[in-house]
Amino acid sequence: MLLMERVKIITEYLSEHEYATVKQIAADVHMSETTVRRDLKYLEERNAVKRNYGGAALVSHLHKTVPFDFRAREHAREKELIAEKAALLIHAGDTVFLDESSTTCALAEILDEKQDVTVITPSMAAAAVLGGKNIRTYCAGGLYDPVTSSFRGRMTEEFFSAFNANVAFFSATCVSENGRITDSRESGAYLKRALLKNAEKKVFLCDGSKFGKTSLATVCTLAEIDAVVSDVPLPEALKERVALSL
Numbered sequence: 246m247l248l249m250e251r252v253k254i255i256t257e258y259l260s261e262h263e264y265a266t267v268k269q270i271a272a273d274v275h276m277s278e279t280t281v282r283r284d285l286k287y288l289e290e291r292n293a294v295k296r297n298y299g300g301a302a303l304v305s306h307l308h309k310t311v312p313f314d315f316r317a318r319e320h321a322r323e324k325e326l327i328a329e330k331a332a333l334l335i336h337a338g339d340t341v342f343l344d345e346s347s348t349t350c351a352l353a354e355i356l357d358e359k360q361d362v363t364v365i366t367p368s369m370a371a372a373a374v375l376g377g378k379n380i381r382t383y384c385a386g387g388l389y390d391p392v393t394s395s396f397r398g399r400m401t402e403e404f405f406s407a408f409n410a411n412v413a414f415f416s417a418t419c420v421s422e423n424g425r426i427t428d429s430r431e432s433g434a435y436l437k438r439a440l441l442k443n444a445e446k447k448v449f450l451c452d453g454s455k456f457g458k459t460s461l462a463t464v465c466t467l468a469e470i471d472a473v474v475s476d477v478p479l480p481e482a483l484k485e486r487v488a489l490s491l
Contacts, residue, residue: 246276248284248287251276251280251284252284252287252288254274254276255270255274255281255284255285255288256288256293256294256303258270258273258274259294259301259302259303260303263302263303264300264301264302265300265301266299266300267281267282267285267299267300267301268299269300270300270301285301288301289301292304321351323452323453323454323476324347324348324351324452324476325351326476327348327351327352327450327451327452327474327475327476328348328351328352328354328355328450329355330474330491331352331414331448331450331474331491332352332355332356333491334412334446334448334472334474334491335356335360335362335412336360336411337360337361337362338361338362339360339362339363339410339411339412340362340363340364340365340408340409340410340411341362341363341364341365341410341411341412341413341414342364342365342366342405342408342410342412342413342414342415342440342441342444343364343365343366343368343371343413343414343415344366344367344368344413344414344415344416344436344437344440345366345367345368345371345393345394345395345396345397345433345436346368346415346416346417346450347370347416348416348450348451348452349366349368349371349414349415349416349450350368350370350371350374352414352450353366353368353371353374353375354374356375356378356380357378358378358379358380362380362381363381363382363383364380364381364382364383365382365383365385365405365408365410366382366383366384366385366395367384367385367387367395367396367397367401367404367436367440368384368393368394368395369384369389369394369395369396370394370395372384383408384396385400385401385404385405386400386401386404387399387400387401387402387404388400388401393433397432397433397436398432401436401439402435402436402439403439405439405440405442405443406439406442406443408443409443409444409445410443410444410445411444411445411446412444412445412446412447412448413440413441413444413446413447413448414448414450415437415440415441415447415448415449415450415464416449416450416451417433417434417437417449417451417455417460417464418455418458418460418461419455419456419457419458419459419460420449420451420455420456420457420458420467420483421457421458421459422457422480422482422483423482424466424467424468424483424486424487425459425463425466426449426463426464426465426466426467426470427459427460427461427462427463427464428460428461428462428464429460429461429462430461430462431461431462433462433464434461434462434463434464435462437464437465438464438465441464441465441469441470446471446472447465447469447470447471447472448470448471448472448473448474449467449470449472449473449474450473450474450475451473451474451475452475452476452477453475453476453477456479456480456483457480466486467483467486467487468486468487470487471488471489472487472488472489472490472491473487473489473490473491474490474491475490475491478490
């Protein structure tokens with residue numbers, strides 16, 4: 246089969262599934278995994294797909310929410326650095342809100358039982374990590390979303406209204422040049438607003454790839470939060486819009 250024929254098959258497959266692993270693509274389109282990897286590399290070089298360690302998504306779909314596994318692996322080292330900085334803002338005995346993002350899950354990975362914190366989250370992935378370390382964890386119920394491995398919807402939002410937190414950590418799809426934090430899904434934006442409402446301190450976790458962009462739904466503005474934690478220095482245009490940046 247010629248390259249262009251294979252590329253057409255792979256892009257049509259990704260268009261239908263939005264995200265897929267190399268193994269899934271190879272099995273379903275009857276190509277070898279080696280061939281699929283080579284063709285995905287060809288597509289990435291032409292800015293048609295974005296690869297992670299195990300699969301790929303079409304660039305045209307990246308404004309949508311892609312599976313948690315993809316997001317967790319994307320910019321993994323940057324998320325680890327952000328988590329290490331964010332952990333400095335947590336004190337013994339704190340009640341902590343974590344949203345459903347892969348970045349806050351990285352923070353869950355480094356929390357210590359000795360800190361005696363209580364965590365409230367809609368993320369099953371984060372709850373599993375925290376439960377494995379015997380950290381007191383409440384997992385919000387609601388409509389389960391397999392794409393984000395978390396719960397969402399009105400029930401989830403109401404769950405957060407019953408609690409108060411010392412600090413809330415959240416991420417989003419991007420933050421614009423004028424300081425608007427936006428998410429790719431309306432339901433995600435509503436959930437983050439509910440999570441932030443009853444938090445004394447609001448902390449936005451954002452890797453450098455998210456600056457200067459805008460997505461579908463507004464969560465809040467930088468002026469409404471207390472701190473931004475990133476792996477890189479904030480752009481000059483954003484520094485004056487936030488009280489603290491790490």
